[in-house]
Amino acid sequence: MTFAVTGGSGFFGRALLRRLAERGETARALARSADSAQRVEALGAEVHRGDLTDPTSLRGFVRPGDVLIHAAAHVDLVGRWTMYQLGTVDATRNLLEAALPSRPARVVYVSSAGVYGRLDPRGLCAERNTPQPRRAEFYGRAKLAAEAIVQQHCTQAEVPWCIVRLGFLYGPHNETFERRLRIFRSAGSLSIVGRGDNRIATLYVDDAADAVILAATHPAANGRIYDAASDERVTQAEFMRAHCAALGLGAITRHLPVWLGLVGGLAAELISSLTGQVPDVNRAAVRLMAADQAVDAGRLRRELGWAPRYSFREGIERVRLSQHDAAAAPVAGDAAPRESA
Numbered sequence: 001m002t003f004a005v006t007g008g009s010g011f012f013g014r015a016l017l018r019r020l021a022e023r024g025e026t027a028r029a030l031a032r033s034a035d036s037a038q039r040v041e042a043l044g045a046e047v048h049r050g051d052l053t054d055p056t057s058l059r060g061f062v063r064p065g066d067v068l069i070h071a072a073a074h075v076d077l078v079g080r081w082t083m084y085q086l087g088t089v090d091a092t093r094n095l096l097e098a099a100l101p102s103r104p105a106r107v108v109y110v111s112s113a114g115v116y117g118r119l120d121p122r123g124l125c126a127e128r129n130t131p132q133p134r135r136a137e138f139y140g141r142a143k144l145a146a147e148a149i150v151q152q153h154c155t156q157a158e159v160p161w162c163i164v165r166l167g168f169l170y171g172p173h174n175e176t177f178e179r180r181l182r183i184f185r186s187a188g189s190l191s192i193v194g195r196g197d198n199r200i201a202t203l204y205v206d207d208a209a210d211a212v213i214l215a216a217t218h219p220a221a222n223g224r225i226y227d228a229a230s231d232e233r234v235t236q237a238e239f240m241r242a243h244c245a246a247l248g249l250g251a252i253t254r255h256l257p258v259w260l261g262l263v264g265g266l267a268a269e270l271i272s273s274l275t276g277q278v279p280d281v282n283r284a285a286v287r288l289m290a291a292d293q294a295v296d297a298g299r300l301r302r303e304l305g306w307a308p309r310y311s312f313r314e315g316i317e318r319v320r321l322s323q324h325d326a327a328a329a330p331v332a333g334d335a336a337p338r339e340s341a
Contacts, residue, residue: 002066002067003027003028003066004048004061004063008040010071010072012071013071015205016069017043023213030058052090052092053086055098067216068108069110069216076278081138105160108215108221116131122294124293127296127298136282147163162216162224169205170316171318172205174205190249190254191252192255193290194290195237196235198291224299230308230311231297232311236290238312240252246317264286266283
């Protein structure tokens with residue numbers, strides 16, 4: 001059995017390919033660029049050059065009996081809706097229309113707890129919460145639309161499917177998140193949003209990969225939607241301060257009132273609409289960081305036997321060690337990292 005993986009050169013995708021290689025599994029990864037191809041090949045995956053926005057390039061990527069794990073998406077929390085429509089919604093439709101005639105054994109869609117939009121102090125989960133992302137929450141809206149495409153297309157084609165909604169991923173070499181922190185630090189605006197005592201639904205990236213592999217291989221996973229996050233209580237202030245320390249960004253002491261962050265996010269969105277430039281922050285990102293996030297992974301634990309292997313302290317230590325590894329590694333000739341294949 002071969003695992004056909006999209007998004008293999010991104011933060012989550014690299015962890016997934018590493019875990020598959022450790023298990024001795026065969027993987028084929030879609031790569032949009034030469035840089036992406038080099039990255040996934042270094043992780044032991046066969047390369048299929050293609051672009052999710054170009055349906056003809058997807059022919060032959062998924063073959064009969066493969067397990068398709070679709071992890072590619074527009075991953076940033078800021079941007080214009082057209083970016084999410086193209087990179088998440090249309091990309092998912094293009095992929096399935098190309099893949100399903102080949103009769104894959106299963107399709108696993110890597111989604112996000114961001115689809116819920118609303119909060120539940122008991123912990124968000126598919127068993128009791130209906131996704132209702134706000135209109136301005138483009139990331140969650142796009143993920144939810146892609147989920148619907150997966151369910152509809154796979155059901156019509158009679159191909160088994162499963163969806164895994166991941167919590168707030170963290171771990172070494174999270175380029176998008178780390179880049180944002182460095183931008184705000186250099187601008188002198190790195191802050192904790194609100195009091196900082198709200199929970200973050202943390203999920204170490206390797207634990208996320210394990211959850212998705214279980215969803216791809218366990219017989220009970222067919223037709224199910226799972227939520228994945230640690231049950232460890234980590235506050236926003238703890239999360240941000242730990243990352244700043246691990247990344248060598250110094251202490252973070254400023255607190256930004258939520259209302260002021262929302263005003264700033266709205267202003268950035270208005271400027272973006274006039275200039276066409278992607279803003280560094282928007283209201284959705286402010287709401288996410290200020291929200292009391294809680295995700296209930298009970299179904300994933302009960303039905304598939306999943307359990308996180310890393311505590312937050314252990315995960316952050318790996319982030320810290322990765323900075324030393326990066327500093328010691330030669331950089332001449334290295335290509336700029338990309339977040340999706």
